[in-house]
Amino acid sequence: MSNSIAFFKMPAIAAYQLAVKQGDAAVEKLAARKDVKAEVDYFRNNIQSVKSVEDLFKDRRMMKFILDATDLGKETDKMGFLKKVLTQKAEDSDALMNKLVDKRFKAAATLLQLGEKGLGQVQRESTKDDLAELYVKNKYNAGLATQNSGVPLAMYLKENASGVRSTYDILGDARLRHVVTTALGLPLELANQSVEAQAAAIEKRMKVSDLKDPKFVDKLAKRFLMASDTGSGTGGADQWKLNLFA
Known part of the structure; x- marks a missing residue:
């Protein structure tokens, strides 16, 4: 073989x-x-x-x-x-x-x-x-x-979501932050707000505890991929790399 x-x-x-x-x-x-x-x-x-x-x-x-x-x-x-x-x-x-x-x-x-x-x-x-x-x-x-630049990020979410303990874990990880904010339809300008405001914006749209649910994580990953494919959301699949220098 x-x-x-x-x-x-x-x-x-x-x-x-x-x-x-x-x-x-x-x-x-x-x-x-x-x-x-x-x-x-x-x-x-x-x-x-x-x-x-x-x-x-x-x-x-x-x-x-x-x-x-x-x-x-x-x-x-x-x-x-x-x-x-x-x-x-x-x-x-x-x-x-x-x-x-x-x-x-x-x-x-x-x-x-x-x-x-x-x-x-x-x-x-x-x-x-x-x-x-x-x-x-x-x-x-x-x-x-x-194959598609968003797929490794979606897989990263799938593999690491269950280890997220708080919204700040998401914000502290450039890849998770990008996937989650894109999937939730949050704008790039969110990065200009305080960390507390960013956390509140995420928490308004999802519960961190939901990341323990594989079905929810799969749905979130697909929402991210759809947004990346259409170019909507927070700037495409590679935007997380640019956010490192924001």
Whole structure:
């Protein structure tokens, strides 16, 4: 049986329903693809021989793998900035990652713990497993985005909605914020209001407890996709990236 997996342009709802139907099987199929497996194997086979954090950043192929795994793959042209952020300690309130709106940097630093443990954490088997899994998942999401750019965001909502404890969790996550506000028909100008006002606007239209209901989450995801496909709502599927700099 072939390990190939292909992605084609599709209407948002159709692409989303296909992704939900295929589930983990599609991700596993992608993991077996030759080019994907080659990068995972390169990381696993070589990370133990890296002697220092400095050497890690000099290995462009390995860093590309790590950045792709931690959702920072498109930032490879900012290696100096990445090195500064990712080698600081996540719990340090003065660390640059704690001052950035984009929380991907802190999430990556927390996983890698280069500032706290050098290579100790990234060379652990459990971390290697996590990075390999994340790498494949992000490659899969990139493929979904070629079908329709809104689909990975809809899937992100589906996978993370149950962990939302308050409206502020939504507002603190650029992707969740974009999906929810778009699905609820809230305008871009909402970002100019206070955080309390933004939370109130969301709470007026939905209950956070509803995100525990898979049927509600599925309906919300589809509303987001319909709005993204028609160009209505808060500016299309890629607007969340622009909101990081708002």
